[in-house]
Amino acid sequence: MKKLISILLLSTILFHSHGQNKPNIILIYLDDLGVGDVGAYQKGTLRTPNFDKIAKGGVRFTNAYATSATCTPSRFALLTGKYPWRNPKAKILAGDAPLIIDTASMTLPKMFKKAGYKTAVVGKWHLGLGNGTIDWNTAIQENPNDVGFDESFIMAATTDRVPTVYIQNRQVVGLQASDPLYVSYEKNFPNQPTALSNPELMTKQKWHHGHNQSVHNGIPRIGFMKGGKSALWVDEEMTNVFLEKTLNFIEQNRQANQPFFLYYALQQPHVPRVPNPAFVGKSGMGPRGDAILEADWAVGEVLKKLEATGMDKNTLILFSSDNGPVLNDGYHDEAMEKLGKHDPFAGLRGGKYSLFEGGAKVPLLAYWKGTIQPAVSNALVCQLDFLTSLSNMLHVSIPQNDGLDFMNVFLGKSNKGRKELVLEASGNLAYRQGNYVMIPPYKGAPLLKEVNIELGILPDFQLYDLSKDPFQRHNLASSSTDILQKLKKDMQKAIGDSYQSTGKGVELK
Known part of the structure; x- marks a missing residue:
């Protein structure tokens, strides 16, 4: 037993003292x-x-x-x-x-x-x-x-x-x-072309939305240079x-x-x-x-x-x-x-x-x-x-x-991961606990039309059981009220009384 302990101590010393280990x-x-x-x-x-x-x-x-x-x-x-x-x-x-x-x-x-x-x-x-x-x-x-x-x-x-x-x-x-x-993100420099003023400069890609300022390498960008x-x-x-x-x-x-x-x-x-x-x-x-x-x-x-x-x-x-x-x-x-x-x-x-x-x-x-x-x-x-x-x-x-x-x-030695996780998108938060994810109500458009992506923003609470519904098609907020109330309290505890991001708050009442 003493020999085993000595070997372990030696290996620890080697790990800390020699870079190659x-x-x-x-x-x-x-x-x-x-x-x-x-x-x-x-x-x-x-x-x-x-x-x-x-x-x-x-x-x-x-x-x-x-x-x-x-x-x-x-x-x-x-x-x-x-x-x-x-x-x-x-x-x-x-x-x-x-x-x-x-x-x-x-x-x-x-x-x-x-x-x-x-x-x-x-x-x-x-x-x-x-x-x-x-x-x-x-x-x-x-x-x-x-x-x-x-x-x-x-x-x-x-x-x-x-x-x-x-x-x-x-x-x-x-x-x-x-x-x-x-470089400027406020205004263009005098006499400098943009994708709007000189569209012929876009020889490799053309902008669809939001990328119509300075053009470099045939590609329009965000910002002026x-x-x-x-x-x-x-x-x-x-x-x-x-x-x-x-x-x-x-x-x-x-x-x-x-x-x-x-x-x-x-x-x-x-x-x-x-x-x-x-x-x-x-x-x-x-x-x-x-x-x-x-x-x-x-x-x-x-x-x-x-x-x-x-x-x-x-x-x-x-x-x-x-x-x-x-x-x-x-x-x-x-x-x-x-x-x-x-x-x-x-x-x-x-x-x-x-x-x-x-x-x-x-x-x-x-x-x-x-x-x-x-x-x-x-x-x-x-x-x-x-x-x-x-x-x-x-x-x-x-x-x-x-x-x-x-x-x-x-390292693959355990399968016991997190119990909870707070997720963020553009200053809004969602809460994952076990197999459940809860999204509080937020104001705003539910769809970002420019990129055709649902933002998860709705005026009411959303609750999904990812073990049964990984694609989030069935909102359980109205049918699983006990779980919803628990997640509200636990999310409040996880984030504290308030948080700062885009100036928004999370309504968990």
């Missing part, structure tokens, strides 16, 4: 990818062999959630372990919005740095930059490097928002002093650019025998969907399907790198998406017309922007060769819990947040 962590985060877009879930017709390799070799979660039905709030929760509705700034941000993460707060990369890891973010950021008006031509303060990332190579917001440039650490990549970059020509990205090359940075970071740390945390935030399949010519037409579903195949290929290249170097045996991969899918999200790109029998929504009601299941329910895969055994889990899990779970795995002390420790669930 700590697992690398790669968080692969896609943008607007639906459950049905991952072939392994067998809900759609799109084939994604590399996503599926992760799924079949690890744990595939069927009851997994982001915290929100839109990007910025989900990413805030992912990195901070805090519900986004606690932060009134955690809503879809403009490309020049200030950083919404307090630089003094604990974050996922800060936790890893405490554990001796090198940290990096590559890809989409969309959590704000700076602390006020940004001068894109000087060093950018209040950025990913200030919340725990040793290295960052990002785009500021989304591919459909200006500025359409890469930012490496604190500098816009390739910017020349002779041609400074200017002037100058910085040498720094502007080429959409078709973006996946390769981000992939190269990702592979270089992995290789550098492999050579240094240094454990690392990599947040690889791919831009697909967010609009505008402009895949590399090598993938155009490959899906038969138009640019959206082609973009997903391109992302699948990029993930495959990461897997190849890990396998070729033997790093796959010491690397935990977490794969997910920031919210549910959307088809027409602002451009004429035939996402709806060429969908065929493919179902990105996996039959779920709603989608991106929605309080229904299709809004925040996402694919989630956990893969660690030799450590995680292949399984399918129906445990209720959320990205909110990554920070707390991983900190406990690494024995790093962090301040209490909204996250809980479900590391054994993520």
